[in-house]
Amino acid sequence: MLFGEIDPPQRLLMGPGPVNAHPRVLRAMSADLLGQFDPEMTGYMEQVMALYRPVFGTDNRWTFLIDGTARAAIEASLVSLVEPGDTVLVIDFGRFGLLLKEILQRIGAPIVSVEAPWGQVMPMEAIAAAIERHGPRVVASVHGDTSTTMAQPLAGLGDLCRRAGAYSYVDATATLGGMAIDTDAWGVDIVTGGLQKCLGGPSGSAPITVSDRAAERIFARRHVEQGIRRADIADGRGPRIASNYFDLAMVMDYWSEKRLNHHTEATTMLYGARECARVALGEGLPARFERHARAGASVTAAARAMGLRVFGDDAHRMTNVTAIHIPEGVDGEAVRRRMREDFEIEIGTAFGPLAGKVWRIGAMGYNAMKHKVALTIGALEAVLRAEGYATPPGAGVDAALAAWNG
Known part of the structure; x- marks a missing residue:
């Protein structure tokens, strides 16, 4: 059997890992x-x-x-x-x-x-x-x-x-x-x-x-x-x-x-x-940790501006992965599928007690960047509206950018 050369889609991996290298x-x-x-x-x-x-x-x-x-x-x-x-x-x-x-x-x-x-x-x-x-x-x-x-x-x-x-x-x-x-x-x-x-x-x-x-x-x-x-x-x-x-x-x-x-x-x-x-080390570890902290704060702020609930204790939240409650009446897997098919963006699901209850958005490594967070939040806003969830247009992206810029 003959297979073609590997040519994967250029997805933006914004789940809990792996991320884009x-x-x-x-x-x-x-x-x-x-x-x-x-x-x-x-x-x-x-x-x-x-x-x-x-x-x-x-x-x-x-x-x-x-x-x-x-x-x-x-x-x-x-x-x-x-x-x-x-x-x-x-x-x-x-x-x-x-x-x-x-x-x-x-x-x-x-x-x-x-x-x-x-x-x-x-x-x-x-x-x-x-x-x-x-x-x-x-x-x-x-x-x-x-x-x-x-x-x-x-x-x-x-x-x-x-x-x-x-x-x-x-x-x-x-x-x-x-x-x-x-x-x-x-x-x-x-x-x-x-x-x-x-x-x-x-x-x-x-x-x-x-x-x-x-x-x-x-x-x-x-x-x-x-x-x-x-x-x-x-x-x-x-x-x-x-x-x-x-x-x-x-x-x-x-x-x-x-x-x-x-x-x-x-x-x-x-x-x-x-x-x-x-x-x-070239970036500098303190600067790198600050960049990840900004990315996590941006995702958290965006979710709340969109009327979504963030899972877990704020005082001990990882900077690089954020869990967001799936709103009642929204098909979480349909949202993930639309994110992937319409925007080439992957966000994570969950397992154990949280299976089917939260999405996990990761912003880390090469993906802990302001524009990648904004693109992900903008796509999520569009998909949620398409799935019948009312969220103020642009509110999430505005909040993400404001949080990043401090």
Whole structure:
């Protein structure tokens, strides 16, 4: 069977991710491939490590990439950090807190949780009480959960964990490069991200940073497991390590001066990840965070000017994704279809308790721009009127522009 050349429509991706990749990132990804141990290639790997340290807000030596989507880095972190029998406390305030639990269940970890209703976050006092009550060995949280559009405050989490002898993990997939990630100031041990949201790249490479404290535990566990593995194999029971590909000790050896072979590096993705960080740092992180904050404020102001209700707690809203209640009597999927077919703009649906109840509009990375927000809001106004919802013509766009301009 013969298929034609790929020629996707030029859609404006204004959902919760992925978003349109920055042209500089796409150009970088078209560069020639190199062998993974070519000195030029290992030099690029060192550059990537250096570039992502400020993006993560850290001096961690172990700052690198996991070859795979953001979920690959989540799983690698949990598989490598959590030892058999370790109790893990999950801070659960949305779909991706549930994902942490699912991964932990698969590796057999005892799980306890503190849970906030969707649209809210957990107070640090409640987290502290749960740590004292359960004595977990690991505490895991999402930073920004796109399912609820809430951002969990994390200042002080690392100190709480260290005082309790626990390690901390944070999934910052949806916020890295768009909201401040203060790994060292928070004192957390492992933070992971993705390219396809605020960093303005494609999915397929996942930045990660690991504290020396966590790295020591991971490497020590590797040595213990190697001893167990030899004994298990002798007894015919087989190895106990949960994963080969996601074994961070092996991946870190690959990214170290040892260059121990683990897998064939995803060269093209590394080029893209490198350029994502160069773009972010070239803009300046404070300016970039301000741009995302303006974009989110513009979407929120526009929705309210159109008579729509915004979901969730304003005090803890992510800057880059906004959930908007679907008005009664409006077919939410019909609106999304018209947005796509008439305007080539994609906005997001929802799942779980919010399925069919909200749209999610994302303005992040290369799409967190005034004109792209205005185009999206203008299209939404037109579609809503076509679907029978009365909204003042131009009110949303006017409010979006006023909010952006401050």
